[in-house]
Amino acid sequence: MVESLRILTEKKVLSEYSKDAGIRTIEPRAVFVAEDEGDLLQVIRRANLDGVPITPRGSGTSIPDQSVGSGYVVVQAQKEVQISGREFQCTPAVIKADQNSTLEQSNLWMPVDPSSYRACSIGGMVSNNSAGARTLKYGSTLEYVKELTVVLPEEGRRVVKALPLDEALHGDGSTRKVANLMVENWKTILHERPKTTKNSSGYRLERLIHDGLFDLPRLFVGSEGTLGLISRITCQARGRPPLRSLMVVSIDSLKDMEVVVEELRVSKPSAVELLDKSIFLKARRGDLLRQFRGSQKGYLVYAEIEGKDESELQRAFEQIASNEKLAEFDPFLLTDPGEMSKAWETRDLTLTIAGEMRSGNRYPVPGIEDLVVPPGKLRDILAFLETTFADLGLEFISYGHAGDANLHVRPLLDMSDGRDNKLHREIMRNCFEAVWKMGGSITGEHGDGLLRAEYVKEQYVETYELMVQIKEIYDPKWLMNPGVKLQRP
């Protein structure tokens, strides 16, 4: 047998893999580069033998400290996409932008479009249940995953797919155990789920049983590498997107946002996004705003409209334009593909540009990051954020997926200053407590990571123990990304 597993321990490599897009720096003991499932099995054997934890890693663009760990960091080298009818199968290392191009050649499309699509991997998207601007209409990654091949710490290689619930309840070992736990706790799970349109906190238990099926792949979607290594992914694709136009509304303050978003949602847009113009100005990228009408103050709200032809698009625009409440804000329409793609690029660049902002030694710090509340609570959460940061005399940035009431929020802090560090923790707690009171979730798309794991047990007061039980069915020794998402009791 040819040995294909590479084990890298050079200082330079370890240093490169000691960071992702989060806050922490954690140097791994070694980086394993696997070519195939045989290699992944070897890594698992070795980790079991050495008692060293495994951190699976894709492109390392995750934000709440998820793809860094002190043990063995595992990356997969193979990049393959195969299309079969309306489904595609790929290896986890495939980059989302490359998957888009491959599907496009067959007139297919997978609508989940994180702003990091040029860099992030499909494995990372699946493991984080990633989402994007069009999740408002098309859902998150979870909706598209049909089947996964996983390499588990105790069971080795397994193919997981949805089964009739009855079959799962009487099926093989781990599937039967999880299915039975789900049925026993189903009422509590439904009662406790966040009342939001998006969620990436904890395991997505409330989505595992549907249409008489036990949909086990959905347990692994959003599990942040805490259950096993994903080695193959089968997803549903859709036909190419219909025609689109982009409505842009300029507002002076966040107070106007709820009205605008509520009115726009009536027309069932595919995306409703919020951009804060001050981010671009403070990062000296005001040039990007010249493409839009109006002053350089305040915010922009994008609403993407889809239609099967020009006349349907025109009707949708007229419906929005005739809305008296919206007309006050003088909405304007972009229809030229070049203009629209420039506008979307500006939106996709927001986080990268925000990273360039400085106020003295302070910079935008992730943590609160991507809180989500029920859509009817958008006004309440915005008012809470404005008051909280005004009282603290702190600058903050806020932008994101307004249609889903999923906001990216970062206070400007200096994390090398002990007082700011303490303040950061206090702000996170205050914001999350407000979110919980509103029926929301601490994360709509980026996941819990190491950074937010301590809050997951408060997010899920009644079902946290159940999540721990489920983790231990697959990973009793806590080898897989320990400390991420769940904390060992």
Ligand SMILES: Cc1cc2nc3c(=O)[nH]c(=O)nc-3n(C[C@H](O)[C@H](O)[C@H](O)COP(=O)(O)OP(=O)(O)OC[C@H]3O[C@@H](n4cnc5c(N)ncnc54)[C@H](O)[C@@H]3O)c2cc1C
């Ligand atoms: C500028 C910027 C913009 C972003 N925009 C968005 C956005 O719009 N929407 C959004 O949802 N997110 C966004 N993100 C967050 C991030 O890009 C996504 O979560 C992305 O899908 C992570 O992919 P990755 O390949 O970088 O994964 P990584 O960061 O490498 O890993 C993410 C998680 O997946 C696990 N994992 C990776 N591969 C495997 C595998 N094969 N088996 C098991 N577990 C695995 C890791 O252990 C980790 O827990 C953004 C990040 C940045 C920096």
